[in-house]
Amino acid sequence: MNQRLEVQAVVFDWAGTVVDDGCVAPVAAFRDVFGRRGIEVAEEEIRRFMGLAKKDHLRALLRLEAVRLRWRAALGREPGEEDVDDLYNEFVPIQRAVLAEHADLIPGVEYTVLRLRERGIRIGSTTGYTSEMMEVLVPEAARRGFCPDAVVSSSDVPEGRPAPWMCYENALRLRVFPMATMVKVGDTPGDMEEGRNAGMWSIGILEGGSVLGLTRVQREKLPELELERRMGEAEAELRRAGAHYVLRRIDELQRAVDEINQRLSQGECPCQ
Incomplete structure:
Protein backbone atom coordinates (compact mmCIF):
# COMPACT_ATOMS: atom_id res chain seq x y z
CA MET A 1 0.00 0.00 0.00
CA VAL A 24 20.22 44.21 9.98
CA ALA A 25 22.68 42.47 12.33
CA PRO A 26 24.96 40.86 9.70
CA VAL A 27 25.12 44.05 7.63
CA ALA A 28 26.24 46.06 10.66
CA ALA A 29 28.92 43.52 11.58
CA PHE A 30 30.37 43.28 8.07
CA ARG A 31 30.53 47.06 7.70
CA ASP A 32 32.20 47.35 11.09
CA VAL A 33 34.96 44.82 10.42
CA PHE A 34 35.85 46.38 7.06
CA GLY A 35 35.49 49.90 8.44
CA ARG A 36 38.19 49.20 11.00
CA ARG A 37 40.57 48.94 8.03
CA GLY A 38 39.32 52.17 6.47
CA ILE A 39 37.33 50.30 3.82
CA GLU A 40 33.69 51.12 3.13
CA VAL A 41 31.51 48.25 1.94
CA ALA A 42 28.06 49.14 0.65
CA GLU A 43 24.96 47.51 2.08
CA GLU A 44 24.00 46.30 -1.40
CA GLU A 45 27.37 44.55 -1.75
CA ILE A 46 26.92 42.81 1.60
CA ARG A 47 23.35 41.71 0.93
CA ARG A 48 24.39 40.18 -2.38
CA PHE A 49 25.91 37.22 -0.52
CA MET A 50 23.59 37.04 2.48
CA GLY A 51 22.83 33.51 3.61
CA LEU A 52 26.33 32.14 3.05
CA ALA A 53 28.49 30.92 5.92
CA LYS A 54 30.16 34.02 7.30
CA LYS A 55 33.70 33.11 6.25
CA ASP A 56 32.47 32.33 2.73
CA HIS A 57 30.63 35.67 2.79
CA LEU A 58 33.89 37.49 3.56
CA ARG A 59 35.67 35.66 0.73
CA ALA A 60 32.87 36.59 -1.67
CA LEU A 61 33.10 40.25 -0.71
CA LEU A 62 36.85 40.28 -1.25
CA ARG A 63 36.34 38.86 -4.75
CA LEU A 64 34.24 41.87 -5.77
CA GLU A 65 36.39 44.11 -7.94
CA ALA A 66 35.04 47.28 -6.32
CA VAL A 67 35.91 46.01 -2.85
CA ARG A 68 39.36 44.88 -4.01
CA LEU A 69 40.02 48.37 -5.40
CA ARG A 70 39.09 49.96 -2.07
CA TRP A 71 41.24 47.42 -0.23
CA ARG A 72 44.26 48.23 -2.41
CA ALA A 73 43.68 51.96 -1.98
CA ALA A 74 43.47 51.64 1.81
CA LEU A 75 46.15 49.01 2.45
CA GLY A 76 48.36 49.10 -0.63
CA ARG A 77 48.10 45.41 -1.51
CA GLU A 78 45.76 42.68 -2.70
CA PRO A 79 43.65 40.84 -0.12
CA GLY A 80 44.51 37.18 0.48
CA GLU A 81 43.38 34.17 2.48
CA GLU A 82 45.25 35.37 5.56
CA ASP A 83 43.13 38.51 5.42
CA VAL A 84 39.99 36.37 5.27
CA ASP A 85 41.14 34.63 8.44
CA ASP A 86 41.94 37.92 10.16
CA LEU A 87 38.62 39.48 9.15
CA TYR A 88 36.72 36.43 10.30
CA ASN A 89 38.46 36.29 13.67
CA GLU A 90 37.48 39.91 14.24
CA PHE A 91 34.01 39.45 12.79
CA VAL A 92 32.88 36.70 15.19
CA PRO A 93 32.96 38.77 18.41
CA ILE A 94 31.53 41.80 16.60
CA GLN A 95 28.60 39.72 15.34
CA ARG A 96 28.05 38.05 18.72
CA ALA A 97 27.95 41.45 20.41
CA VAL A 98 25.00 42.71 18.35
CA LEU A 99 22.89 39.55 18.02
CA ALA A 100 20.89 40.08 21.21
CA GLU A 101 19.85 43.53 19.96
CA HIS A 102 18.35 41.95 16.83
Missing part, protein backbone atom coordinates in the same frame (compact mmCIF):
# COMPACT_ATOMS: atom_id res chain seq x y z
CA ASN A 2 1.39 3.40 -0.96
CA GLN A 3 1.88 5.79 1.93
CA ARG A 4 0.24 9.19 1.55
CA LEU A 5 2.96 11.84 1.70
CA GLU A 6 2.42 15.10 3.58
CA VAL A 7 4.72 17.82 4.87
CA GLN A 8 6.45 16.53 8.01
CA ALA A 9 8.91 19.33 8.75
CA VAL A 10 9.54 22.99 8.00
CA VAL A 11 13.12 24.22 8.23
CA PHE A 12 13.46 27.97 8.79
CA ASP A 13 16.35 30.30 8.24
CA TRP A 14 17.01 32.67 11.15
CA ALA A 15 18.02 36.30 10.43
CA GLY A 16 15.57 37.95 8.06
CA THR A 17 13.13 35.03 8.26
CA VAL A 18 12.19 34.51 11.91
CA VAL A 19 14.24 37.19 13.72
CA ASP A 20 15.87 40.53 12.89
CA ASP A 21 13.33 42.23 10.63
CA GLY A 22 15.27 43.56 7.64
CA CYS A 23 18.29 41.35 8.40
CA ALA A 103 16.59 38.90 18.27
CA ASP A 104 13.01 40.18 18.15
CA LEU A 105 10.70 37.89 16.19
CA ILE A 106 9.38 39.02 12.83
CA PRO A 107 5.58 39.51 13.09
CA GLY A 108 3.67 36.30 12.41
CA VAL A 109 6.46 33.88 13.33
CA GLU A 110 5.18 32.74 16.72
CA TYR A 111 1.63 32.20 15.41
CA THR A 112 2.86 30.38 12.29
CA VAL A 113 5.07 27.98 14.24
CA LEU A 114 2.24 27.28 16.69
CA ARG A 115 -0.13 26.40 13.86
CA LEU A 116 2.46 24.15 12.20
CA ARG A 117 3.04 22.26 15.43
CA GLU A 118 -0.71 21.83 15.91
CA ARG A 119 -0.61 19.96 12.59
CA GLY A 120 2.17 17.68 13.83
CA ILE A 121 4.81 19.38 11.70
CA ARG A 122 8.30 19.49 13.18
CA ILE A 123 10.33 22.71 13.20
CA GLY A 124 13.96 22.79 12.11
CA SER A 125 16.36 25.60 11.29
CA THR A 126 19.55 26.42 9.42
CA THR A 127 21.74 29.51 9.55
CA GLY A 128 24.85 31.09 8.13
CA TYR A 129 25.78 32.00 11.69
CA THR A 130 28.21 29.72 13.52
CA SER A 131 27.34 27.65 16.59
CA GLU A 132 29.31 30.17 18.67
CA MET A 133 27.05 32.96 17.45
CA MET A 134 23.93 30.87 17.94
CA GLU A 135 24.84 30.44 21.62
CA VAL A 136 23.74 34.08 21.90
CA LEU A 137 20.77 34.08 19.52
CA VAL A 138 19.00 30.81 20.42
CA PRO A 139 18.19 31.68 24.06
CA GLU A 140 17.22 35.23 23.11
CA ALA A 141 14.79 33.96 20.48
CA ALA A 142 13.43 31.35 22.89
CA ARG A 143 12.58 34.07 25.40
CA ARG A 144 10.61 35.76 22.64
CA GLY A 145 8.71 32.62 21.65
CA PHE A 146 10.75 30.83 18.95
CA CYS A 147 12.26 27.49 19.97
CA PRO A 148 12.81 25.11 17.03
CA ASP A 149 13.21 21.36 17.44
CA ALA A 150 16.57 21.47 15.64
CA VAL A 151 19.19 24.19 15.20
CA VAL A 152 21.95 23.55 12.65
CA SER A 153 24.57 26.19 11.96
CA SER A 154 27.11 26.48 9.16
CA SER A 155 29.89 25.38 11.52
CA ASP A 156 28.09 22.10 12.29
CA VAL A 157 28.54 20.73 8.76
CA PRO A 158 31.34 20.41 6.18
CA GLU A 159 30.02 23.25 4.02
CA GLY A 160 27.36 25.95 4.32
CA ARG A 161 24.83 27.10 1.75
CA PRO A 162 24.10 26.45 -1.03
CA ALA A 163 25.24 22.92 -0.12
CA PRO A 164 22.43 20.77 1.35
CA TRP A 165 24.26 19.51 4.44
CA MET A 166 22.46 21.65 7.03
CA CYS A 167 19.11 20.46 5.67
CA TYR A 168 20.26 16.84 5.74
CA GLU A 169 21.39 17.28 9.35
CA ASN A 170 17.95 18.66 10.17
CA ALA A 171 16.38 15.57 8.60
CA LEU A 172 18.57 13.37 10.81
CA ARG A 173 17.81 15.27 14.00
CA LEU A 174 14.10 15.52 13.26
CA ARG A 175 13.97 11.93 11.94
CA VAL A 176 12.12 12.93 8.80
CA PHE A 177 12.18 11.13 5.46
CA PRO A 178 11.77 11.48 2.50
CA MET A 179 13.21 14.92 1.85
CA ALA A 180 10.22 15.74 -0.36
CA THR A 181 8.16 16.00 2.84
CA MET A 182 10.35 18.84 4.12
CA VAL A 183 10.05 22.55 3.35
CA LYS A 184 12.87 25.11 3.49
CA VAL A 185 11.76 28.67 4.32
CA GLY A 186 14.15 31.59 3.97
CA ASP A 187 14.73 35.08 2.66
CA THR A 188 17.83 34.74 0.45
CA PRO A 189 18.75 33.05 -2.83
CA GLY A 190 21.13 30.84 -0.83
CA ASP A 191 18.19 29.54 1.18
CA MET A 192 16.31 28.65 -1.99
CA GLU A 193 19.34 26.88 -3.48
CA GLU A 194 19.98 25.05 -0.21
CA GLY A 195 16.45 23.68 -0.14
CA ARG A 196 16.50 22.74 -3.82
CA ASN A 197 19.86 20.99 -3.48
CA ALA A 198 18.49 18.98 -0.56
CA GLY A 199 15.44 17.84 -2.54
CA MET A 200 13.05 19.98 -0.49
CA TRP A 201 10.35 22.50 -1.31
CA SER A 202 11.80 26.03 -1.14
CA ILE A 203 9.72 29.00 -0.02
CA GLY A 204 10.96 32.59 -0.05
CA ILE A 205 9.73 35.30 2.33
CA LEU A 206 9.75 38.96 1.30
CA GLU A 207 8.82 41.13 4.29
CA GLY A 208 11.64 41.23 6.82
CA GLY A 209 14.07 39.56 4.44
CA SER A 210 17.49 40.53 3.18
CA VAL A 211 16.63 40.60 -0.53
CA LEU A 212 14.01 43.28 0.07
CA GLY A 213 16.40 44.81 2.59
CA LEU A 214 13.90 46.97 4.46
CA THR A 215 12.89 47.05 8.11
CA ARG A 216 9.23 47.36 9.05
CA VAL A 217 9.67 51.09 9.74
CA GLN A 218 11.31 51.58 6.33
CA ARG A 219 8.54 49.63 4.61
CA GLU A 220 5.87 51.74 6.26
CA LYS A 221 7.55 54.98 5.17
CA LEU A 222 8.05 53.91 1.56
CA PRO A 223 5.44 55.00 -1.02
CA GLU A 224 3.18 52.08 -1.89
CA LEU A 225 4.13 51.97 -5.56
CA GLU A 226 7.84 51.96 -4.74
CA LEU A 227 7.38 49.22 -2.16
CA GLU A 228 5.48 47.08 -4.67
CA ARG A 229 8.23 47.63 -7.25
CA ARG A 230 10.89 46.48 -4.81
CA MET A 231 8.74 43.55 -3.74
CA GLY A 232 8.49 42.47 -7.37
CA GLU A 233 12.24 42.67 -7.86
CA ALA A 234 12.88 40.69 -4.68
CA GLU A 235 10.37 38.03 -5.68
CA ALA A 236 11.99 37.68 -9.11
CA GLU A 237 15.41 37.21 -7.51
CA LEU A 238 14.15 34.47 -5.19
CA ARG A 239 12.36 32.71 -8.04
CA ARG A 240 15.51 32.78 -10.16
CA ALA A 241 17.25 31.01 -7.28
CA GLY A 242 14.67 28.20 -7.42
CA ALA A 243 11.86 29.19 -5.05
CA HIS A 244 8.75 27.05 -5.51
CA TYR A 245 6.73 29.77 -3.74
CA VAL A 246 7.40 33.36 -2.72
CA LEU A 247 5.24 34.76 0.06
CA ARG A 248 4.87 38.35 1.12
CA ARG A 249 4.65 37.45 4.82
CA ILE A 250 5.50 34.41 6.88
CA ASP A 251 1.93 34.11 8.17
CA GLU A 252 0.92 33.04 4.64
CA LEU A 253 2.91 29.81 5.06
CA GLN A 254 -0.08 27.66 6.07
CA ARG A 255 -1.69 28.00 2.65
CA ALA A 256 1.56 27.11 0.91
CA VAL A 257 1.88 23.95 3.04
CA ASP A 258 -1.69 23.02 2.11
CA GLU A 259 -0.85 23.40 -1.57
CA ILE A 260 2.34 21.36 -1.20
CA ASN A 261 0.35 18.58 0.45
CA GLN A 262 -2.03 18.64 -2.50
CA ARG A 263 0.84 18.41 -4.96
CA LEU A 264 2.41 15.54 -3.00
CA SER A 265 -0.91 13.68 -3.10
CA GLN A 266 -0.82 14.00 -6.90
CA GLY A 267 2.63 12.48 -7.09
CA GLU A 268 4.61 15.69 -7.57
CA CYS A 269 8.01 16.18 -5.98
CA PRO A 270 10.19 19.29 -5.47
CA CYS A 271 12.64 18.26 -8.17
CA GLN A 272 10.03 18.60 -10.91
